[in-house]
Amino acid sequence: VTAIHPKRMLAFLxxxxxxxxxxxxxxxxxxxxxLLDLNHRIQKLEVTMNILEAKLASIxxxxxxxxxxxxxxxxxxxxxxxxxxxxxxxxxxxxPALPEAPPxxxxxQDPRYMKYFKMINMGVPIEPLRNKVLMDxxxxxxxxxxDAPAPPLTQQESSESSFGRRxxxxxxxxxx
Numbered sequence: 484v485t486a487i488h489p490k491r492m493l494a495f496l497x498x499x500x501x502x503x504x505x506x507x508x509x510x511x512x513x514x515x516x517x518l519l520d521l522n523h524r525i526q527k528l529e530v531t532m533n534i535l536e537a538k539l540a541s542i543x544x545x546x547x548x549x550x551x552x553x554x555x556x557x558x559x560x561x562x563x564x565x566x567x568x569x570x571x572x573x574x575x576x577x578x579p580a581l582p583e584a585p586p587x588x589x590x591x592q593d594p595r596y597m598k599y600f601k602m603i604n605m606g607v608p609i610e611p612l613r614n615k616v617l618m619d620x621x622x623x624x625x626x627x628x629x630d631a632p633a634p635p636l637t638q639q640e641s642s643e644s645s646f647g648r649r650x651x652x653x654x655x656x657x658x659x
Contacts, residue, residue: 591629595621600629 487495539545591600599612603626613623625631 588633589629590625590631590633593633595619596625596633599626 590596596616599616602612603609609626613626616623616626622634625634
């Protein structure tokens with residue numbers, strides 16, 4: 484087999500470099516455009532969320548509202564008295580009130596830990612995540628037990644801004 488002439492080899496290399504450079508330039512432009520489109524979509528979502536939060540904040544008395552998840556084990560209440568528009572008594576006054584057990588929230592459902600479990604599901608290594616949880620003032624050992632009951636809120640966490648409460652309400656509504 485004879486060797487390829489140096490001028491021909493140089494032409495092949497130049498052709499390869501030119502076409503590879505064009506491909507990489509086009510690929511980078513397409514990637515940049517897709518990232519820009521994604522950035523615009525995220526900005527639209529943020530604006531929509533801010534509007535929704537403002538609307539929720541304008542509703543008086545929403546600060547203390549919590550949404551309970553219905554459990555499928557509860558039998559439907561069939562023998563409750565019917566209440567008409569003319570009744571002065573509420574059904575809770577006629578029947579003794581049953582004490583409701585507070586819903587048990589697992590660590591993976593706790594809004595304080597929810598973002599960390601999403602990161603774990605996305606493949607983030609647990610060790611750096613434990614450091615982040617510790618820096619945020621939470622217990623990093625709970626990352627290994629997602630079905631354990633969530634720890635109670637501290638006084639500082641319970642007196643958070645109303646944004647945290649609305650976020651919790653919206654997340655629990657989204658899971659229903």
